[in-house]
Amino acid sequence: MTEQDSTSRIEIVIVGSIGLDTIETKFNRQIDVLGGSVSYACAASAMYAETGMVGVVGDDFPGEYMDLYREFGINLDGLVTEAGKTFRWSGVYDDDMINRRTISTDLNVFETFQPELPPSYLDVPFLLLGNISPELQLHVLASAREPEFVVADTMDLWINIARDPLMEVISKVNMLTLNDSEIRLLTGEHNLKKCAQIVREWGPEYVVVKKGEHGAMLLSEAGIFLVPAYPVDEVQDPTGAGDSFAGGFMGRLASVGTVDNASVRDALLTGAVVASFGVEAFSLESLKGLTADAVNARLAELKAMITL
Amino acid sequence: MTEQDSTSRIEIVIVGSIGLDTIETKFNRQIDVLGGSVSYACAASAMYAETGMVGVVGDDFPGEYMDLYREFGINLDGLVTEAGKTFRWSGVYDDDMINRRTISTDLNVFETFQPELPPSYLDVPFLLLGNISPELQLHVLASAREPEFVVADTMDLWINIARDPLMEVISKVNMLTLNDSEIRLLTGEHNLKKCAQIVREWGPEYVVVKKGEHGAMLLSEAGIFLVPAYPVDEVQDPTGAGDSFAGGFMGRLASVGTVDNASVRDALLTGAVVASFGVEAFSLESLKGLTADAVNARLAELKAMITL
Numbered sequence: 085m086t087e088q089d090s091t092s093r094i095e096i097v098i099v100g101s102i103g104l105d106t107i108e109t110k111f112n113r114q115i116d117v118l119g120g121s122v123s124y125a126c127a128a129s130a131m132y133a134e135t136g137m138v139g140v141v142g143d144d145f146p147g148e149y150m151d152l153y154r155e156f157g158i159n160l161d162g163l164v165t166e167a168g169k170t171f172r173w174s175g176v177y178d179d180d181m182i183n184r185r186t187i188s189t190d191l192n193v194f195e196t197f198q199p200e201l202p203p204s205y206l207d208v209p210f211l212l213l214g215n216i217s218p219e220l221q222l223h224v225l226a227s228a229r230e231p232e233f234v235v236a237d238t239m240d241l242w243i244n245i246a247r248d249p250l251m252e253v254i255s256k257v258n259m260l261t262l263n264d265s266e267i268r269l270l271t272g273e274h275n276l277k278k279c280a281q282i283v284r285e286w287g288p289e290y291v292v293v294k295k296g297e298h299g300a301m302l303l304s305e306a307g308i309f310l311v312p313a314y315p316v317d318e319v320q321d322p323t324g325a326g327d328s329f330a331g332g333f334m335g336r337l338a339s340v341g342t343v344d345n346a347s348v349r350d351a352l353l354t355g356a357v358v359a360s361f362g363v364e365a366f367s368l369e370s371l372k373g374l375t376a377d378a379v380n381a382r383l384a385e386l387k388a389m390i391t392l
Numbered sequence: 393m394t395e396q397d398s399t400s401r402i403e404i405v406i407v408g409s410i411g412l413d414t415i416e417t418k419f420n421r422q423i424d425v426l427g428g429s430v431s432y433a434c435a436a437s438a439m440y441a442e443t444g445m446v447g448v449v450g451d452d453f454p455g456e457y458m459d460l461y462r463e464f465g466i467n468l469d470g471l472v473t474e475a476g477k478t479f480r481w482s483g484v485y486d487d488d489m490i491n492r493r494t495i496s497t498d499l500n501v502f503e504t505f506q507p508e509l510p511p512s513y514l515d516v517p518f519l520l521l522g523n524i525s526p527e528l529q530l531h532v533l534a535s536a537r538e539p540e541f542v543v544a545d546t547m548d549l550w551i552n553i554a555r556d557p558l559m560e561v562i563s564k565v566n567m568l569t570l571n572d573s574e575i576r577l578l579t580g581e582h583n584l585k586k587c588a589q590i591v592r593e594w595g596p597e598y599v600v601v602k603k604g605e606h607g608a609m610l611l612s613e614a615g616i617f618l619v620p621a622y623p624v625d626e627v628q629d630p631t632g633a634g635d636s637f638a639g640g641f642m643g644r645l646a647s648v649g650t651v652d653n654a655s656v657r658d659a660l661l662t663g664a665v666v667a668s669f670g671v672e673a674f675s676l677e678s679l680k681g682l683t684a685d686a687v688n689a690r691l692a693e694l695k696a697m698i699t700l
Contacts, residue, residue, distance in 0.1 A: 180582065274488065277623045298606040301623070310697045312618045315585045315609065349700045389618045390698040392657045 094159055095338045097205045098125045098331065099138035099224050100214025100237075101194055102145075102163075106174040107366065109181065111320055117367035118149045119173065121214040121237070124324035125331030126158045127371045128358045129212075131379070132335030136205045138162035138224065142170035142193045152368065161202040168193045181319040182297060201227045210338045212330060213257070215239050218249035225256060233343050235259040237330060243270050254283065258343075259290035261330055267293050276301060277308065290348060294326050302352055306345040311352045314360035314386045321366045325359045328371065332358030332379075357382045402467055403646045405513045406433045406639065407446035407532050408522025408545075409502055410453075410471075414482040415674065417489065419628055425675035426457045427481065429522040429545070432632035433639030434466045435679045436666045437520075439687070440643030444513045446470035446532065450478035450501045460676065469510040476501045489627040490605060509535045518646045520638060521565070523547050526557035533564060541651050543567040545638060551578050562591065566651075567598035569638055575601050584609060585616065598656060602634050610660055614653040619660045622668035622694050629674045633667045636679065640666030640687075665690045 105119035122139045129135040136159040143165060153160055171194035174187040199220055201208075206229050213221040213236040221236055228234075236257040242250050243266060254260055260283055262270065267279040280291040280303035292311075293301045297319075300311040333355030340347045357379050364370045408430035414423045430447045437443040444467040451473060461468060479502035482495040507528055509516075514537050521529040521544040529544055536542075544565045550558050551574060562568055568591055570578070575587040588599040588611035600619075601609045605627075608619040641663030648655045665687050672678045 275624075275626060277625065295606070298603070307693075308623060308697045310620045310623075312620070312698075315616060315618075316583075317585065318583060346700060353700070385615075387700070389616045390620075392654060392661070392695070 093134050094136040094161075094205050094208050095133040096129050096135045096210040096212065096334050097138060097162065097201065097208040097228070098122050098129060098135060098212040098214060098334070099162075099199050099221075100125060100212075100216060100327070101171055102139040102141050103171040103173045103194075104145075105323060105367070106172070106187075107321060107323055108176040109321060110177070110179050112366060114366050116146075116172070118152065119323060119367060120171065121324070121327040123153075123368060124327035124362065124371075125212060125214060125334070126153070127156045127368050128328040128331030128355070128362070129335035129338075130157045131332075131358075131374065131376055133210075133338040134159060135331075135335065136160075136162050136202075136208065138199045138201065138205070140164045140166055140171075140193050140197045140199075142166060142168045145170045152372075155372070159204070161204045162200070164200075166193045170194075175323075177322065181322055184322075199224050209233065210334055211235070212334050213237065213253070214327065214330070215242075218242050218246050218253045221253045222249060222256075225253070233258050233337070235261060235330065235334065237261045237326070238266065240266050240269055251286065255287040257288055259292060260288045261292040261294060261326075263294040263296070263326065267291075277303070280308075292352070294329065296322075296325070299356065300329070300352065302349065304345060304348065309349050309352065311349075311356055312386060312390055314357055314382060315389075316360050316364055319363045322363045323367070325363050328362035329355040329359040331355070353386060354379065354383060357386055401442050402444040402469075402513050402516050403441040404437050404443045404518040404520065404642050405446060405470065405509065405516040405536070406430050406437060406443060406520040406522060406642070407470075407507050407529075408433060408520075408524060408635070409479055410447040410449050411479040411481045411502075412453075413631060413675070414480070414495075415629060415631055416484040417629060418485070418487050420674060422674050424454075424480070426460065427631060427675060428479065429632070429635040431461075431676060432635035432670065432679070433520060433522060433642070434461070435464045435676050436636040436639030436663070436670070437643035437646075438465045439640075439666075439682065439684055441518075441646040442467060443639075443643065444468075444470050444510075444516065446507045446509065446513070448472045448474055448479075448501050448505045448507075450474060450476045453478045460680075463680070467512070469512045470508070472508075474501045478502075483631075485630065489630055492630075507532050517541065518642055519543070520642050521545065521561070522635065522638070523550075526550050526554045526561045529561050530557060530564075533561070541566050541645065543569060543638065543642065545569045545634070546574065548574050548577055559594065563595040565596050567600060568596045569600040569602060569634075571602040571604070571634065575599075585611070588616075600660070602637065604630075604633070607664065608637070608660065610657065612653060612656065617657050617660070619657075619664050620694065620698055622665055622690060623697075624668050624672055627671045630671045631675070633671050636670035637663040637667040639663070661694060662687065662691060665694055 100122035413427035
């Protein structure tokens with residue numbers, strides 16, 4: 085994080101959405117809080133390694149949120165401001181804090197988003213293609229010179245309307261992450277182990293099935309690894325949990341530097357812990373003051389919970 | 393399992409229901425197959441330690457099922473046959489093999505069941521009070537002379553209609569097991585960690601929250617242990633999974649002999665593995681040929697899935 089060599093300092097690049105979210109839970113209702121997959125993922129990742137953000141905001145994007153990105157230490161060379169309004173999403177969580185209803189989605193400047201890697205990002209070793217259209221993921225992937233480890237996330241929308249380019253993305257990445265209902269939709273299988281086996285045959289060496297409050301499952305050459313979710317005292321806002329999980333994972337993996345079965349498993353646990361902090365407050369609030377020490381303490385706790 | 397001393401040979405006693413189940417899944421429909429909590433739990437437990445069954449059947453109970461109990465090596469001193477029909481349950485599973493609808497429940501001889509420990513069971517060290525009315529659980533518990541470790545299971549029905557005697561059961565047992573929706577109903581809390589903390593304050597040193605396909609959570613003095621579910625290739629019939637989990641747990645714990653945090657965690661993993669075999673075929677089919685060696689092989693696999 086202190087390295088300043090101009091050609092290689094960015095260790096992780098994350099592309100995805102930036103939004104202003106209006107979120108209602110049984111605890112609270114907050115309007116236009118900072119959200120979007122790339123916000124959560126970069127905030128989580130930047131704790132561990134120099135992270136560059138590729139995204140777009142409108143000219144209404146609050147300066148305080150831009151400052152917050154900087155406070156997190158996120159490199160903003162790839163953040164573009166366009167004339168118009170920032171992407172907005174609004175949703176209401178059920179009392180179980182798991183199920184949610186989308187009230188409105190206004191793509192605004194995100195609708196015509198054409199992500200480009202700025203020169204300082206071209207040699208990035210760790211690349212996280214957040215949930216945007218597979219065509220745009222392919223474009224970003226093609227412009228990265230020699231990424232060592234590429235992770236892609238996706239969602240039901242792209243499985244339904246852009247299957248062919250999505251399959252091309254899947255064939256080209258090292259890891260695919262998606263949630264249980266999405267991988268079932270993608271493969272037409274119900275059993276999650278079979279789903280992951282099918283996707284792995286399409287290319288990715290690592291397949292991660294996210295199961296929300298129930299953790300995640302990794303399938304790799306070494307077999308299955310069951311990633312537990314850290315049992316938090318109180319979920320305040322589950323928005324972005326999957327993104328801070330992915331960001332924490334990438335950050336930890338990049339900071340270790342080597343990618344193998346052990347480092348991937350360790351990084352997944354780290355991601356789970358970062359996500360557990362993330363859901364304990366609204367928006368990015370609980371990630372703000374989070375330190376690697378606090379993450380490591382909870383990581384030790386989580387490891388004890390799966391140790392005989 | 394080979395000890396034949398008449399006063400102390402029974403290491404585990406399990407009380408619960410015996411039923412003839414009619415089960416429909418997307419794979420199959422089977423009529424009047426052997427079921428009931430005590431059937432599954434004893435079949436699982438008897439693999440590890442001499443297990444006595446306390447239950448009731450009608451005079452229509454098929455001789456082949458009685459033979460099957462004997463094949464499992466279950467001691468039947470506490471099994472009573474009464475005039476009338478055996479308890480029957482009928483249900484249909486959704487395609488997800490998780491949710492189910494009860495089509496009919498005919499208590500028959502189970503309605504007036506008064507479980508009694510026969511003399512050979514009175515000195516049993518490990519006692520599993522399966523899901524029957526709390527009054528009957530208290531009666532059985534009172535007649536056991538000096539049980540070392542008592543586990544009780546329960547269900548929403550008793551939480552709703554027999555809360556006071558259930559609270560007395562809870563105050564007197566070493567471990568309470570119940571599923572996530574039941575412990576939420578019992579405590580009025582949603583967060584499962586808080587639920588378990590509340591119940592633990594009521595008496596049981598060990599509280600186990602069962603989460604079906606998502607495993608289970610143990611809370612004890614040593615903190616939380618997350619019990620993963622073994623990811624099976626195909627669930628054929630989830631009926632009795634919680635009971636074979638409890639039975640496998642008790643069997644393994646009794647065979648080890650000492651009850652401490654390490655042995656309880658190990659026994660819970662064993663229970664999860666036994667349950668995973670149980671759901672791979674209808675009724676007790678897959679438990680029939682199951683050996684401790686096969687369980688141990690899968691146990692090693694499961695342990696590798698939670699090892700960094």
